[in-house]
Amino acid sequence: IRTLHIVLGDQLNEDSSLWDGFDPSQDAALMAEVIEESLPSTTQQDNGLAISSKQRTLLFFSAMRHFAQQMTQDNIPLIYWDIPHKIVSLSDALQQTCEHCSPTNIKAVLPGDYRVYNALNSWAKRESRSIEWLEDTHFLAQKGEFKQWMSKRKKPIMEYWYRHLRQRKHLLMDNKKPEGGQWNFDADNRKSFGKAGPTNLPIPPTFSPAPITLQAQKDIEKHLSELPGTLEDFNWPVTRSQALEALDSFINTRLASFGDHQDAMWTNEQTLFHSLLSSSLNLKLINPQEVVEAALVHYHAGHAPINAVEGFIRQIVGWREYVRGLYWYHRADWLTWNALEANQPLPDFYWTGKTHMHCMNQSITQVLQTGYGHHIQRLMVTGLFSLLYGVNPKAIHQWYLGFFVDAIPWVEVPNTLGMSQYADGGIVGSKPYIASGNYINKMSNYCKHCRYNPKKSSGDDACPFTTLYWNFVDKHQERLSKNPRLAMQVKHWSNKAPNEQQAIKEQTLWLVNHIQDI
Ligand code: FAD
Ligand code: SF4
Numbered sequence: 001i002r003t004l005h006i007v008l009g010d011q012l013n014e015d016s017s018l019w020d021g022f023d024p025s026q027d028a029a030l031m032a033e034v035i036e037e038s039l040p041s042t043t044q045q046d047n048g049l050a051i052s053s054k055q056r057t058l059l060f061f062s063a064m065r066h067f068a069q070q071m072t073q074d075n076i077p078l079i080y081w082d083i084p085h086k087i088v089s090l091s092d093a094l095q096q097t098c099e100h101c102s103p104t105n106i107k108a109v110l111p112g113d114y115r116v117y118n119a120l121n122s123w124a125k126r127e128s129r130s131i132e133w134l135e136d137t138h139f140l141a142q143k144g145e146f147k148q149w150m151s152k153r154k155k156p157i158m159e160y161w162y163r164h165l166r167q168r169k170h171l172l173m174d175n176k177k178p179e180g181g182q183w184n185f186d187a188d189n190r191k192s193f194g195k196a197g198p199t200n201l202p203i204p205p206t207f208s209p210a211p212i213t214l215q216a217q218k219d220i221e222k223h224l225s226e227l228p229g230t231l232e233d234f235n236w237p238v239t240r241s242q243a244l245e246a247l248d249s250f251i252n253t254r255l256a257s258f259g260d261h262q263d264a265m266w267t268n269e270q271t272l273f274h275s276l277l278s279s280s281l282n283l284k285l286i287n288p289q290e291v292v293e294a295a296l297v298h299y300h301a302g303h304a305p306i307n308a309v310e311g312f313i314r315q316i317v318g319w320r321e322y323v324r325g326l327y328w329y330h331r332a333d334w335l336t337w338n339a340l341e342a343n344q345p346l347p348d349f350y351w352t353g354k355t356h357m358h359c360m361n362q363s364i365t366q367v368l369q370t371g372y373g374h375h376i377q378r379l380m381v382t383g384l385f386s387l388l389y390g391v392n393p394k395a396i397h398q399w400y401l402g403f404f405v406d407a408i409p410w411v412e413v414p415n416t417l418g419m420s421q422y423a424d425g426g427i428v429g430s431k432p433y434i435a436s437g438n439y440i441n442k443m444s445n446y447c448k449h450c451r452y453n454p455k456k457s458s459g460d461d462a463c464p465f466t467t468l469y470w471n472f473v474d475k476h477q478e479r480l481s482k483n484p485r486l487a488m489q490v491k492h493w494s495n496k497a498p499n500e501q502q503a504i505k506e507q508t509l510w511l512v513n514h515i516q517d518i
Helices: 042-046 054-073 090-101 114-126 145-151 158-169 211-223 240-253 278-282 288-300 306-336 358-370 375-389 393-403 409-420 437-443 464-475 484-494 498-513
Strands: 003-006 028-032 078-081 105-109 131-134
Touching (some): 054 211, 054 393, 078 090, 145 306, 288 306, 358 375, 393 409, 464 484, 464 498
Parallel strands (some): 003 028, 028 078
16 A cells, blocks of 8 residues: 555544545555553553553544544545454554555654654654654644744743634634633632532433444453443543534533533532533544634624633633643653652552542542543542642553543643642642642532531541641742742741641641541
């Protein structure tokens, strides 16, 4: 064959640059389900690879197989290595394919994981071949745009990147001014649900498993049975038409309230007003441009307020594009950083959900079952605990990468190692996102069902978040006092009576020694 086109598992977009110039009479495509992307060996885990949960693996296999089915219907010649072939790595899949059909050229779109890019390049070097890397046109930012934007700045600040991209794409703009008169409506978007809780929550669509999904389930049970998590309750879009249905449902039933309750949490309510679109976006079943346009149409028709629409667009145009820019800017460095010198192992309850901390039990159990948690559960519950307890950044990174259905390194790594764990020393965010149990109490009803008391930092019912919060402030006071927003907390710590400080220190020691029982 003339050219072999590699379709990676998160590149399931028909409008990809991969297909430019594709000629079915002389070219072919390659797709592969390989063992190490789900079940890496221990040495590979040291290099940042993670064990992928059953739910996440099923999403990838099912979406890939549906995409392959469409390609076959479109008469695109395809070589597909499924998991029963037991191929270990993408390089092995490429090697075997080349032995089988001797392509003259190989093309691929830039992967979402720097490790994959390196591995395939190393294979090419070994085999004296070359891979032509194509631009990933799925994103709103153009090739080199982030790097150029960075070249004019000492420090990247998401807000300015967001304004830059919004202006260039002319999104939610009134000539040169932001629509609604301001760039940011975040101040309106921090409401809790109050005592009564959310009422009449819209129900997201359900997607009953197609035969392809059921077969992928069987294959995972047979060939990857050691993977953690469950295959039950699988309800993620695996085709473009399902992803469009999910988008439509979000826009029509949840977008209008997205802003108000963006940061709120509630017991046994996973979705609230969130979009559930990240896995479809990251697998490229839908693209950010159409998602943003759908939100804008709804806004211009008067069906959603500006704080909701701006808040949503900020996530896609701002955060999503920003973390991608930063991921590629720093590449392999991410996994070497540990600015806070955090070295605790990940507590076992991250794998089971078995803890008396109700907020953690809720947030973890949900991820184990569905592969999803919304942003505040990730940042201010599971991520916050890890940050305060001092879990080693690589260990918590592997947990997020392995369990969340939307986890691909370009987006998971800067969020976990940067925004959540501050391992980057302040690139993604200007300060560590720290809070005590009081924040969780304010934004949810979790504490009402918990045996701990968010207001207490020592004693039998002390909330582990609150104890560890003060311990963190004490431990990192030199760093924190340099930040005007956190210097106040250091002062509060210094003003505590010596016996109170001592009680918190003892409580922390107790926590560390009894971490599996809390
Ligand atoms: P919504 O709340 O409805 O937001 C809309 C969309 O905005 C999302 O679908 C997503 O595409 C985008 N978005 C929102 N926040 C971010 C962000 N911080 N970075 C990038 N995109 C964002 N997101 C992932 O897509 N994959 C990950 O692996 C991932 N890991 C994370 C790990 C940690 C520790 C934290 C704190 C955040 C992580 N995020 C990740 C960001 C965010 O939490 C998810 O994108 C969001 O919760 C997905 O749910 P949703 O689709 O319902 O999002
Ligand atoms: Fe979480 Fe503490 Fe509230 Fe319990 S009291 S739910 S541990 S924040």
